[in-house]
Amino acid sequence: MEMLIGGKKCPAAGGEVLNAINPATGEVIGTFPSAGKEDVERCLTLARQGAERWGAMSMDARTAVLENVPRVFEAHRDELCALLCAEMGKPIRQCGEDLDVTVEIFKNLCEEARHLAGSSFMDLSAAGCMGDVQFTRYEPLGVVACIAPFNFPFDTLTQKVAAALVMGNSVVIKPPTDVTLSLIRYTELLIEAGVPGDVAQIVTGHGADVGDMVVRSEKVDAISFTGSTEVGIEICRNSALYLHRMIMELGGNDPFVIFGDADLDHAVQECWMRLRNCGQTCCASKRYIVHNSVKNAFAEKLVQWLTGFKTGDPADPATDVGTLINERAAKEVEEQIAHTVRQGAKLLCGGERKGAFLTPAVLVDVTPDMDVAKDMEIFGPVFPIIGFDTEEEALALANQTSYGLNAGCMSGDMIRALRVASKLQAGTVVLNGCSTWRGPEIPFGGYKMSGLGREGGRYSLLTMSQEKTVAIRYVR
Structure with missing residues (x-):
């Protein structure tokens, strides 16, 4: 052409x-x-x-x-x-x-x-x-x-x-x-x-x-x-x-804050947006900040839920997850997963690469000092899970990044969710869902970098x- x-x-x-x-x-x-x-x-x-x-x-x-x-x-x-x-x-x-x-x-x-x-x-x-x-x-x-x-x-x-x-x-x-x-x-x-x-x-x-x-x-x-x-x-x-x-x-490293009173099944369903376009979405949730009382249960449900998606030929209408944009990008995500594991995280599932294909990966035991918890944006289907105990701690984790595109928050207490939304440093905050939201008529853009x-x-x-x-x- x-x-x-x-x-x-x-x-x-x-x-x-x-x-x-x-x-x-x-x-x-x-x-x-x-x-x-x-x-x-x-x-x-x-x-x-x-x-x-x-x-x-x-x-x-x-x-x-x-x-x-x-x-x-x-x-x-x-x-x-x-x-x-x-x-x-x-x-x-x-x-x-x-x-x-x-x-x-x-x-x-x-x-x-x-x-x-x-x-x-x-x-x-x-x-x-x-x-x-x-x-x-x-x-x-x-x-x-x-x-x-x-x-x-x-x-x-x-x-x-x-x-x-x-x-x-x-x-x-x-x-x-x-x-x-x-x-x-x-x-x-x-x-x-x-x-x-x-x-x-x-x-x-x-x-x-x-x-x-x-x-x-x-x-x-x-x-x-x-x-x-x-x-x-x-x-x-x-x-x-x-x-x-x-x-x-x-860029963005969007947080998805999940409180202990959140509907975990709903929270897991919201993770679908991290799989869309093989995780290559600017406003996808890239850090899963989950209350310690439900962190393990959320991880288990997420791993089980991921088994229901088909990775394969993008031209097949039945395929849910295709490739990354090229093999170079897939190798970069593979290395970012390995880097996070070297820093002390545990890979629960996924992360296998073949060419430009990469299976969805779940990382647990992610701590606030790790690169992925701050400014390392992973542009692929990866779910780093970070625990917290208090609302103040969740906000500190969510905001400890130079980025501020979108953010998500789930809680059974809407008053708390609105309070958290007012303190999240992001251009768009989604309540009762993940951070992936961009209506064609809303003002879309970010804070900070x-x-x-x-x-x-x-x-x-x-x-x-x-x-x-x-x-x-x-x-x-």
């Missing part, structure tokens, strides 16, 4: 290509261009032209085009799901769920835009303002670089792309190298739906090369990135010269625009 620059399919100017590999089979399923400086510059120049025309259109005219996108995506549902499954090893059923969310985001943002009005102010008492009329309006930012993650490439990218397009910006998509073919096809379908070719473009290649050229450019006005905290920091540093607007959804800004519904639209105040003096 080829990049889309100015609405046309094109190879890299230098002719270089990279392979797309199926992590479940190891076979090459296609190739894509490895762009160079000439390609990136041409793309960004066209993006500025596109932003000027697209931004000058009325909101109604833009949403009329974008309302075609869900229909086009749904018409290509089977094709998109099969391609995503082959590229990233995600079970085919979950690929369909991701596409459903993608379609919902487009619909939600087009509807939300109809109700996005500015504010008006008049007859203010401030000296010199009596009789003046002031109002605000929302205007486009310009060119938005949308840097997608590999784990939920369709719906996470759509939070960026749909909001940017609705608000009159052009977008330059930089896909992850492991899921490039799917996002090339995604961009092709945007154009098929009627989005101009210089308004939605995609440049492909290694992030350290292509992504770096994009974020360093003065032709970019904003950068929306989902990925690791380390890469997010590097992007902020490399783009600082032009003070691009930054929207960052970064988990990101900058919020995405979702109205919040995405505001992030992808700039607010201007217009004052009319001497109105009598």
Whole structure:
């Protein structure tokens, strides 16, 4: 497959290509261009032209085009799901769920835009303002670089792309190298739906090369990135010269606090979200902070419950757990499990790796001083269980990390749960469930090193625009 620059399919100017590999089979399923400086510059120049025309259109005219996108995506549902499954090893059923969310985001943002009005102010008492009329309006930012993650490439990218397009910006998509073919096809379908070719473009290649050229450019006005905290920091540093607007959804080591009066069977059922996408979910619970009175019972129930899931061929509709994104990622998780065991934890089950496949693992005897209890984010199906005795101890454990994306809490005492929620350092706190929660319209983002800004519904639209105040003096 080829990049889309100015609405046309094109190879890299230098002719270089990279392979797309199926992590479940190891076979090459296609190739894509490895762009160079000439390609990136041409793309960004066209993006500025596109932003000027697209931004000058009325909101109604833009949403009329974008309302075609869900229909086009749904018409290509089977094709998109099969391609995503082959590229990233995600079970085919979950690929369909991701596409459903993608379609919902487009619909939600087009509807939300109809109700996005500015504010008006008049007859203010401030000296010199009596009789003046002031109002605000929302205007486009310009060119938005949308840097997608590999784990939920369709719906996470759509939070960026749909909001940017609705608000009159052009977008330059930089896909992850492991899921490039799917996002090339995604961009092709945007154009098929009627989005101009210089308004939605995609440049492909290694992030350290292509992504770096994009974020360093003065032709970019904003950068929306989902990925690791380390890469997010590097992007902020490399783009600082032009003070691009930054929207960052970064790493997390989300706690799931389970009190002694919680329904353990319900708590175990909530652990399903740690298996989704083979544990590669930013806001999945990654630390299980369980009251010592029920810690052993919870671990036993969890181990037994895990036997009911099928790990295998991602293309099989019966598969629950597929592969990690590649064998390198699976090896990293394998080593993180071994590292935690070396620090004194006990592996109750799982952790066996074959290629990019890894069986779900349960770790007990995890203590607060271990890396996994603090800042070592394991991006795979691993359940480290940490005991506590008091509410204060649970909060200290939950908050002893540089991350603050989501958190979960289960207790039979809702007053206590609400009190704990007010003290958890996280952008979203889920009560009566695990931390995995992201509705398409809620403000999603993290505290501390988990990101900058919020995405979702109205919040995405505001992030992808700039607010201007217009004052009319001497109105009598």
